[in-house]
Amino acid sequence: MMDVARSSPLKWIPTLYLAQGLPYFAISLVFGQMMKSMGMGNAEIGHWLAFLGGAWMFKPLWSPFLELASSKKLVVVSLQLFGGVCLGLVALALQFPFWLSASVAVLFLGSIASATHDISCDGLYIASLSKKAQAQYAGWTGTFFNAGRLMAQGGLLTLAGYLEKMYGVTSAWTVIFGIVGLTMCALGGYNYWALPLSPNPRMADHSASAVARTLGEVIIDYFRKPGIWVAILFIILFRAGEAQVQTIGPLFLREARAAGGLGLDTAQVGMVYGTGGTIAFIIGSIAGGYFTSWLSLRRAILFLILAMNLPNLVFYYLSHALPTDLTVIGVALSLEMFGYGFGFVGVILYMMQVVAPGKYTTAHYAFSTGIMQVGRVLFGWISGDMQAALGYQQFFVWVLISAVPVAILSQFIPMESRDKQAGGAVPEAA
Template sequence: MDAARHNPLKWIPTLYLAQGLPYFAIALVFGQMMKSMNMSNAEISHWLAFLGGAWIFKPLWSPFLELASSKKLVVVSLQLFGGVCLGLVALALQFPFWLSASVAVLFLASIASATHDISCDGLYIASLSKKGQAQYAGWTGTFFNAGRLLAQGGLLTLAGYLEKSYGVTSAWTVIFGIIGLTMCALGSYNFWALPLSPNPRMSEHNAAAVARTLGEVIIDYFRKPGIWISILFIILFRAGEAQVATIGPLFLREARAAGGLGLDTAQVGMVYGTGGTIAFIIGSIAGGYFTSWLSLRRAILFLILAVNLPNLVFYYLSHALPTDLTVIGVALSLEMFGYGFGFVGLILYMMQVVAPGKYTTAHYAFSTGVMQLGFVFFRGISGDIQSALGYKNFFLWVLVAAIPVTILSQFIPMESREQGSGEAVPEAA
């Protein structure tokens, strides 16, 4: 009975849906809500960048999670806490100071979500054999992105219909109420379904010992050969994509008189959150096979181009301003396919070039923090740049922003200069 209950297919889908949903609720849905509240693109980009900061620093507290009695306890607690925080946005919207109240509870939700990422992957690794990890790796990515499909597709579409029927505030009250209840439901189910995955209890395993090890990990990371050029590469890789990911959805909502496409919330959900998400998943799978076939060194230029060349889609849309939703949907699906296809290159660079060494897993986690630092930085400035340049010139700037990493990729090593790594890097969701 217990073995049947802990069949991986009974908990992996809900575990990774609970990883993806809050991330996309904070990174995408909240931005659309602020747009409906008539906030400027610069303000929206600043707040989204602020809320994304938790994913930068999560490697600093990740080792201390091993002090808990089990990974399941941490995972379920964070899912329930995150659900409560996301649900509190619905309450915050009822006050005149709705923005500060929403940001406050979403800040707590972002810390919970970033911390959950660590424990979620740790539970997955600890609960499955290496064969099982490989066997179910595709499920993790699929259900993580199901969170995007639910948030950016289904919930945005629903928000659009509710805005027309009940008004903006009531619509988003319902949406964040649904998100909060969904997360609490997932946490309750996972309390029943997840394997316990107890952490080892050792006499020397205490906060002081963990802090000492963390210090060693950080020092070793910055002593890696060529680490600063690697950090620069990781940060620049998402320079264009981060800005498009922030401003692109807002451009779709912008009034045509102001240079946007004038779509309503429901239409954005339909064209970006459904077809675009499916294209992203297909692109991610194809990019993995492509890189495996060609090798990272030979594939990296194509992968960088795949992430950035589809941004021509937005340059075209900002000039042509089409009204046909089919044309817009196909264009956005092309952009999302390229993003999924090329993003594999950055993941593999961090895994295969930067992470290997004495602390492979920890150094991979630090590299993802660096990646998020780059994303947050370029997201934070994107609104100000767009406000200064207008949409047409902004999307041209985004293409120019991809040139430095394209050039850099041809001059830096694409193989690890560390030898003797014996620690496995976790599967990427």
């Protein structure tokens, strides 16, 4: 079975990365829309989403201990099944008066499972394929990760909107999270058959204490990198505007017109933002990669930051014009999501090419992604409070202002690795 799976990567790569994307978007996007349907305010929604996002922030701290398992396949499948159970339990939690605390509790466990799965998923992909095959199938990983977004924010939200009208809010979201949970369990069952075994290499000292010592070395080496604190600041600030608009933007679409929103129902948000917007995001991501490859990160970085943040003017326009034509709204949101995808390439390449290189390149990239999530959590947490204080129109101005510091910083920091072990000369500090 292992040989068949290894010789046919397309039998398992799509389902592996769909199982990576679906729970992330179900927790970070779909749950927020459910809370909106249940009548919660934007500030409270922002706080809970930021809290659940904390798992992706801390995942590098326990990632080395996953090597103690006998195989990466065992870890991946177990986490998919456990995550599916957690997501499905939201459907049960909705039946109780304390539905919010119960939902957050099971989704907290689900977020830890999903964040941990991210590590094992990428590790299995790398260990199971040659470098040539890794490059050959890299596009499939991003495509099916974002297929999880399309399914969650597009298909499931659209279905939720129709079910809300037919059966009520609680029944609708019971069905939605039941579907998510069953889908994840089905993916886990299929991947149990399809995934390559990918056994973990035996270490000389195969113990938790040895792993902990190595983790300590990795952390110390990371924070000794030249210019690391400026790099960390840059990574966190990169998401200052995007984190806020990605939290509040979908809620603004749902907000009643009398309260300054567009008054769309759940199904309409799924159609214009989850479907058209997701496709635009994927196209933007691909275009951003080619653009940066052509121009180089140093010359492209300011354009990437502007591409990611200037399209947020779309929300400022929508908050003033309050259009009712879904075509106009859909085109505007697709423009915003294209820019988001195009510009997000910048922080990924910065972490990969500038911060990660060195003795522990893979581990340091993982740490950088955790720091990136700090920006997502921090600015996502304050987004609801800022919107409540400013109102939608001024909030979207604030979002644009939030991007100014990172744009300025990008012109004064190195855009190449300064780690001596990365190879080549070490450039002087900018």
